[in-house]
Amino acid sequence: MPKIKATVSENVNKYVAEYPRVFQTDGYVLFCKICNKIVSSEKKYQVDQHLRTLKHRELYERRTLIAASTEAGFNEFSMDLCEAFISADIPLSKLSNPQLSTFLRTYTNEHIPQESTELKTYIDQIYIRLLNEMKNTLKHHFLWVSIDETTDIQGRYVANVVVGILHENEDIRNKKFLLNVVELDKINYATISRAFNDSITLLGEDFDKNKVLLFLTNSASYMAKAARGLKIFYPKLLHVTCLALSIHRLAEEISSYFNQLNLLISSGGKLFLKAPSRVQVFNAKFPGIPLPLEPITTRWGTWLDSVKYYAQNFEEFAAVVAELDDSDSKSIKNIKELLSLPSIKSQLFFVHNNYGFLCEVIKKLEGSNSLRDAVDLVDTSIKRIYDVKGTIGQEIMKKSNLIFQKNKGFLEIRTLARILEFNESCSKTKYNLNELSAFKYAPLTFFDVERSFSSYENYLGPNGESFVFENFKKNFFVYANKAINK
Ligand SMILES: [Zn+2]
CATH class of the missing domain: 3.30.250 (Rec A Protein; domain 2)
Incomplete structure (x- = not known):
């Protein structure tokens, strides 16, 4: 027809x-x-x-920007090449290696950028392109923002501003965006507020500040103070201290009561470091048991992980140490003395049985994107801590109360969780239904860029060091945005 x-x-x-x-x-x-x-x-x-659709809009934006920069005389191949190098954490200066550049030119028949000014122009272009893509993705959604600070190798204070989308779709909400890297002359509430605001400004003049719902930070008091000030401009902003970090703080408090245990944990792992003959004794005697590890300070809850290790493998560890020669090193003699104390075993089992579960809680909180789950995890933990009897148990309970009462935002989060379950009336909150739905998927652990990939230090080290901050920032922005979503 x-x-x-x-x-x-x-x-x-x-x-x-x-x-x-x-x-x-x-x-x-x-x-x-x-x-x-x-x-x-x-x-x-x-x-x-x-x-x-998000996919179409992202691709369209990318095409448009590439077309614009190609018209302005940029070569798409060169730009992609630079972007690939940065993503793979290869310094762009390697492009001036004669053998590499000849190889690339021969086999691609393309122009290979080598001059530092030309490379800088490409970094600028890639940065602008990524930032624009980010802006277009973020501007339609409810957002969470987290700020963490670090110092680079030159002692500069750097704040990483990470943003995510509060969304029911898992792929969308799992993606994180390093929106900005800010150099701070010092760290206080004023510089943090400015970093927050300057970063959100990158999303455009027309960005609706009511869309920023959640601010996740560490427990520093200047963060809480910054958040109080920011609420004037961001009326819907709820400030929450990272829950995993709160539990980690509690674990630190617990460790402060057990000096002998601390000694065992800090020296037990070192005993086998660079000591192949001792490792051999251990492996021959107990092939199925891993060696004790030194707690990694950058990962939360590792002290409790170590407690678990010694609680589960105490006899075996002691049997191996008993076979080692005292005259070999003073630390062997010290550990033998430590292991012979009756109190060490009771400390170990007290901590492991009453608080060992907290390292699992930290891991679960870090992986959680559900408000309900996170609130449940914390509330169950608080209850279990409450149940521990004895003087130390009481002290740790007091500390736990203090930590969570100080986290005012968490108290409000609890109310929101109850409203979402119809256990509380909507009149108890300033948030409307759309905002409430967005909160359902709120992460309650702050996103620490530094801990999210291991090469941060390398990045700020030999390669990062030679950059002036603006150049470093753009380079790092491109690299980190790929790395944090790996
Ligand atoms: Zn399409």
Whole structure:
């Protein structure tokens, strides 16, 4: 029936005429050149829907920016090459290696950028492109923001501002964006507030500040003070101290009561470091048991992990140490003395049985994206801590109360969790229904860029060191945004 055919082709041609850079057609089907796929075009809303998908918009934005920079004289190959190098954490200066550049030029027949000014221009372009993509992705959503600080090798204070989307779709909410890297002349509430605000400003003049719902930080008092000030400009902002960090602080408090245990944990792992003959004794005697490890200070809860190790392998560890020669080193003699104390065993079992579960709680909190789960985890932990009898148990309970009462935002989060379960009326909160739904997927642990990939120090080290901050920042921005979503 030719009439219908004419309608179909009329229809698709209309879309191609309207969006010549997006669609093409053979007269029957509508093809999106951006996404490389056929789009249903029977109804107008289907086409509109496709144009609105996140994937399409991201790709479109990328194309537009690439087209713009190509027109401005940038070579797409060079830009992709620079981006790949940065992503792989290879210094761009390697491009000036004669053998590498000759190899690349020979086999690609493309121009290889080598001059530092040219490379800098490419970094600038990549940075602008990524930031624009980020802006377009973030501006339509409710957001969480987290700030962590670190010092680089030159002793500069650096704040990393990470943003994420509060969204029911798992792929969308799992993605993190390092929005900004800010150099601070000192760390206090004023510099943190400014870093927060300057970063959100990057999302554009028209960005709705009511969309920033959650601010996750460490427990420093200047963070709470910064948050109080920011609430004037961000009326919906709820400040929460990272829950995993709170539990970690509690574990630190617990460790402060057990000096002998601390001694065992700090020296037990070292005993086997760079000591192959001792490792051999251990492995020959207990092939199935791993060696004791030194607690890693950058990972939370590792002290409790060590307690668990010694609680589970106490006799075996003691048996190995008994075979080692006292005259070999003073630390062997010290550990033998430590192991012979009756109190060490009771300390070990007290901590492991009453508080050992906290290291699991930290891991679960770090992996959680559900408000309900996180609140449940913390509330169950508080209850278990409450149940521990004895003087030390009481002291640790007091500390736990203090930590969680100070976290005012968490108290409000608890209310939100109850409202979401219909156990509390909506009148108890200033948030509307859309905002409440967004909170359902709120992460309650702050995102520490430094801990999220191991090469941060390398990055700030030999390669990072030679950069002036603005250059370092753009380079690191490109690298980190790939690395944190690996
Ligand atoms: Zn498309």
